[in-house]
Amino acid sequence: MPETDDTDLRHTLGDLVVASNRLGRLAARVTGNTESPASWRTLSVLQGAGAMRLGELAANSRVSQPTMTKIVRNLVESEWVKRIADTDDARAWQIAITPKGAAALLAWRDELSAALVPMFADLTDDEIEALRKTVTIIGSRVDLSAATSEALAGAR
Template identity: 40%
Template sequence: MTRTLGADLLAVVARLNRLASQRARIPLPFAQGRLLSTIEDQGAARISDLAALDHCSQPTMTMQVRRLEDAGLVSRTVDPDDARAVLIRITPKGVDMLRQVRIDRGLAIEPYLERLSDADRKTLEDAVRVMRTILQDASEAAAPKTTAK
């Protein structure tokens, strides 16, 4: 069972995400929402880094970023480490948009959550806590290590 737990978890989460996206009224395309969320998670990032994270070409990412920028959801700033490069940052409007999208998507699955027994709801709350721990562990493992001088 343990060998398939990761695959099963990812499949269920993906299906829940699709269900929420299909049932919610989202004011921006799914790919742009996912990119905006990535920018929020990563903080300021270069387009090349965002393209690598999204497994797409740099021109494709440039086009997606331009759409978000035109909507006022992200901004470009000069990279302090390389004046030839730019960093993409989420704007306050982008943060507000993501918050609303998340609320709307959550409301889309709320009727199904309400049908759960108290015990199942508690189990799901515990599972969410465990998934947050997994994400925190993954984030810490990916963070660059600093050495004391």
């Protein structure tokens, strides 16, 4: 890929990340929901990647292990996650999302998207299709799968 194309792609991806973060924060403010964004992020990680140890969950959520311990404690109290014995190490635990947590996450995502509808209600069919294609492209590239985790580990 020529350098100019690479620069353009880098700028576009940077703009996409910034716009996405701003959109997410705006939607969260509009809903008035007081749940910690870290809680929603943690539930999303668990839903996408499955059960994992606390340290791995902290790394995937980009928080410290002590912070994740507190988040998990609150999520356990809400019955949104559960601790399950780690089959590879009897001394360790894995954290898994519960059906109640998955339902709460689904409701939160619906609340977020409903809050944004008024801002996007005037989009044309072509613009909505462009958004759909963008979501598909991003979804095909961003995944908490084992392959992505390995690629991220190799990039360090």
